[in-house]
Amino acid sequence: MMIKKIITLLIALGLLHHSASAQTPDPGFQQHGQYTVHYSIFSSTFILPDIAKSYNLKRSKNEVLLNIMVAKGDQAGGVPVAIEGTVKNMLQQQKPLKFITIDEKDTVYYLAPIRVSNKEIMHFTISTKPEGAQTPLITQFTKTVYADK
Template identity: 40%
Template sequence: MSLVISKRSLMAGSLMLLANLLFSAMAVAEQKETLGKWDVHYIAFNSTFITPDVAKHYSIVRSKYNGVINISVLNKADQKAQSAVLTGTARNLLGVSKSLTFKEVSEGDAIYYIAVLPFSDQETFRITVNINDGTDQQVLKFQHKFYAE
């Protein structure tokens, strides 16, 4: 009996593993805000935590100086993933602002949004994300300190 695993299913499996790790970390850290009709889960981490194949698939440059911001927007009532437009900025403590460009990723019933943020070692950002689904608009604000690993 031989086992053949396609590159696509390997990447999907890697991404699902990453998503599970991220959501497990979120459950422990409870990085969630209730904004209007949504529960918004968020996490920021170093891009080197992503496998090379997954990074390539989603056009993320792995670097110890690139952070990733991952956000999911869920309906507060039924916890179903919501499609929205996310835009944002990250401002460091010196006031230098960087625009965040979010890419929507859909996998099965899951929808999440990923943005890459270049940083210097031990740089702290105040992150502001505008979430808009066409009928509602909310603003998520949080702070994160990135470390080069």
């Protein structure tokens, strides 16, 4: 329950920060029919040490976490999905993302660690397929990502 509260707070903070700093605000979600794919990125140091340890997450100034949650209809929590994705930097170097499932009583989140050296513009392609869906939901977005200082 604690990680759900932390991630919800981080999603809100990420959306506020991004909205305040960008000319065209990124809403942090994309609608795909009855599903909404929510995404945010935050520093891994925001996760408390004991929570990071319990989910085998690395806390580092040079590591951020991509958070993905897929909601169905007007449900508040995330639903289970098959997920995979890639991140590409400005030099067109592409890396697969390795997601960690955070499955709580009433929601499911997916976190993927990403190493950053400073300020980087990253292009994400995420494929999520909810249980029972015929085709995957493809979500693409670009974010400027910063290492903690």
